[in-house]
Amino acid sequence: MDKRIMQQCEELMKKGSSSFHRAFDGLPSPRREAVHVIYAFCRMIDDSVDEPDNSLYTIYELRDSFRNLGQAEGHFIWPALRWLFDTFPQLEREPFLLQMEGQTRDLTFTHYETMEQLETYCYLVAGTVGEMLLPVLRDDHNEEAQAAGISLGIGMQLVNIIRDVGEDLRRGRRYVPLDIMRRNGYREQELERGEVNEPFVAVVHELxxxxxxxxxxxxxxxxxxxxxxGLAVELAAAFYAAILDDVEAADYDVFRRRAYVSDEAKLQMFRRTAARYADKGRAAAY
Structure with missing residues (x-):
């Protein structure tokens, strides 16, 4: 393992999501480094679509290099990924390819009609991350755990969609399904104008x-x-769920303000969750 390469992956994770970095920072090696690599590559995939002018690769170049990983050169992510698959041979490549397939949808499919469509998208871009992480976070192959990891990823992506309504609109995207908007009496024109009213709050509550x-x-x-x-997974979930609380605290204005969770709040959640795990450990010792 090249420490410099691992540090570069970690820095990309810190820059992309301080919440995820903090949640998984307590993992033992090599699980911790593996999470850094997975996150770094997923960040590059996401940036290749959302910020193409600042990305070294297009989504198609990333996919081609990943498919030919043994020969891929020119960036620290390629030796990092080779280390990842060598260290965790149970890790499959299919979730990474599905992740890229999901991100390419953002180039052509930008307005969602139904919740079913949205859930399929959420699986591709986030449920797959749960599939990637599972062989890294535990040593057994457990189908129930795999389904749970996918579910958590989908839930987190729905939180992203709530948080990023305004940002996505500026990119020409509407992830909020039209059927949910209609059911709650909220019109597309109101969404485009960034109106926060009772129907919009009802839409957010449903999501x-x-x-x-x-x-x-x-x-x-x-x-x-x-x-x-387990502690890392619970922390990641708690940090993300807290974004929803901040949306509510800001009167649901996700058009002009990006919801966030303060470092102090994260620290409090960490202390509560870590204390509960410590209590479990003491109980198991008896």
């Missing part, structure tokens, strides 16, 4: 319920993970 239902499924078997991995 929030959907997200939290996926979170519940995602955490159903977290106690079967190794303790450090």
């Amino acid at each position: 929030r319920r959907e997200a939290l239902a996926w979170f519940e499924k995602g955490l159903a078997n977290v106690d079967t993970y190794p303790p450090e991995s």
